[in-house]
Amino acid sequence: MSSTGDEMTSGPSEPVIALRGVTAELGARPVLRGIDLTVGRGEVVALLGANGSGKSTAIRTIIGQVPVSGGTIELFGTPRRAFRAWARVGYVPQRTTAAGGVPATVTEVVSSGRLSRTRFGVFRRADRAAVRRALELVGMADRARDSVNALSGGQHQRVLIARALVAEPELLIMDEPMAGVDLASQEVLARTLREQVVAGTTVLLVLHELGPLEPLIDRAVVLRDGCVLHDGPPPHAVGQHALPGHDHVHPHAPADTEPVRTGLLS
Structure with missing residues (x-):
């Protein structure tokens, strides 16, 4: 994948994503209170925490x-405000109507994710092949000509993921990819993500619980009240028991461990 200038200087030890002391507000309400977060090349990091x-x-x-x-954000070693190589980044938002209420086919929605890789928006053979591959990856090739308005929630999510993958990104950012998705689609999405990880894609994703993605996660970063509560190995349990903040000490915990206070998931 081509790039120019400082965006090509990221080395093996340089984080693909680096947040340092990041603060943010929504309206007048502080939401992030000095977040430090790094994601290394090829790493799969899950962001966990309560609503x-x-x-x-x-x-x-x-x-x-x-x-x-406040604070700084860098992508591939470049300050985000100066970062321009967005074709290197695939983004899957929280599940929504894939076409935003506009009549569109599955192929049209997925193709929109390829525009950053085309010249003047003209699709060539390689671009059309990339769309087909992305649809095959998420098991939606047979629905390519269907309207997205006819899809189930899980199928919508597959289309959104295909749209992110079609540009062949080096970094994949996903916000609640498993939320409200049926088990069959969860398994498809887990398999798709596994293939991307094997290919070397760096992944940052928001999850409520690890679920079928647990084997892929290298690190879990747990947030509470806009602060990092935990950054380290992912917990082996799923659901509420997986997160620091669950108010009890497990039998395998050291004897001098104090219970972690409740509140993270409530």
Whole structure:
């Protein structure tokens, strides 16, 4: 994948994503209170935490949808304000209507994610092949000509992921990819993500619980009230028991461990 200037200088030890002391507000309400977060090349990092903890806001500051009031953000070693190689980044928002209410086919929605890789918006053979590959990856090739308005929630999510993958990004950012998705689609999405990880894609994703993605996660970063509560190995349990903040000490915990206070998930 081509790039120019400082955006080509990122080395193996340089984070693909680096947030340092990032603060942000929504309206007059502080949402992020000095976040430090790094994601290394090829790493899969899950952002966990209760509703309102700042997970989605953190994601949206990275892609520029929410302005920061303090701190710095870098992508591939370049300050985000100067970053221009957005074809290197694939973004999957929280599940919504894939076409935003506008009549469109599955192919049309996925193709929109390829525009950054085309010249003047003209699709060539390689671009059309990339759209087909992305649809095959998420198991939606048989619905290519269907209207997205005829899809189930899980199928919508597959289309959004295909739209992010079609530009062949080096970094994939996903906000609640499993929320409200049926089990069959969860398994498809887990398999798709596994293939991307094997290919070397760096992944940052927001999750409520690890679920079928647990084997892929290298690190878990837990937020509470806009602060990092935990940054380290992912918990092995799923659901509420997976997160620091669950108010009990497990039998395998050291004897001098104090219970972590409740509140993270309530």
